[in-house]
Amino acid sequence: LRVINEDKVKGGRGFGMHPHSNFEIFSYIVSGKLQHNDSMGNEEVIGRGGVQFTSAGRGIFHSEFNADPEEPVNFLQIWVRPNKLNLAPSYKTKFWSDADKTNQLALIVSRDGRRDSIKIHQD
Numbered sequence: 001l002r003v004i005n006e007d008k009v010k011g012g013r014g015f016g017m018h019p020h021s022n023f024e025i026f027s028y029i030v031s032g033k034l035q036h037n038d039s040m041g042n043e044e045v046i047g048r049g050g051v052q053f054t055s056a057g058r059g060i061f062h063s064e065f066n067a068d069p070e071e072p073v074n075f076l077q078i079w080v081r082p083n084k085l086n087l088a089p090s091y092k093t094k095f096w097s098d099a100d101k102t103n104q105l106a107l108i109v110s111r112d113g114r115r116d117s118i119k120i121h122q123d
Contacts, residue, residue, distance in 0.1 A: 003079035006030075010072055014065030020056035022087075024080040024120045026109060027052045027064070032073030038062035042091045049096045051108055053118045057087035082121035092118055 002023065014035070027034065029050045036052050037043045039061040046052050054062065066073040094116075096106050113119035 001078070002081055003077065005077045006074070007077060008072055008074045009034075009064075009066045011066055011068050011070040015063060017061050017063045019059060019061050020054070021059040022082065022085050023056045024082050024122060025054045025056060026078055026118065026120075028076045028078075028108070030074040030076065032071055032075075033067035034073050034075055035065045035067040036062065038091060040089055040091055044093060046093055049098065049100075051094050051096070051118060053092045053094075053109070053120070055082065055087055055090045055121065057082075057089040060089045080120060080122050083123070084121055087121060094118055 027046070029046050029048050031048055034046050034052065036046065038054065044052070045067045054060065096108070100106050107115045107117040109120045110117040111120060111123045
């Protein structure tokens with residue numbers, strides 16, 4: 001584990017295009033809408049319960065912005081160093097409803113993708 005941040009971004013604000021390499025980065029949207037764009041051609045708006053996952057591998061550029069001009073977006077972002085460097089970059093999103101998480105734990109990421117989790121290159 002390298003980073004775990006809780007980000008609260010005002011409406012229309014965000015983080016412009018910037019580089020990453022050799023990190024597994026996932027963002028869990030607590031509330032609001034997060035706009036993701038990257039150098040792999042992925043463009044997506046992710047809302048509450050969504051998880052956006054990027055394996056930066058040998059290198060990507062991406063940006064993250066609040067997709068709503070007025071309401072804030074609140075998300076958790078976690079960075080993990082992969083167990084192998086210079087992997088091919090990849091991107092994936094998944095959604096977990098409130099019902100999927102009420103009174104139970106939801107497996108969001110795992111090294112083998114079990115229980116329909118997002119597969120990461122770490123244990």
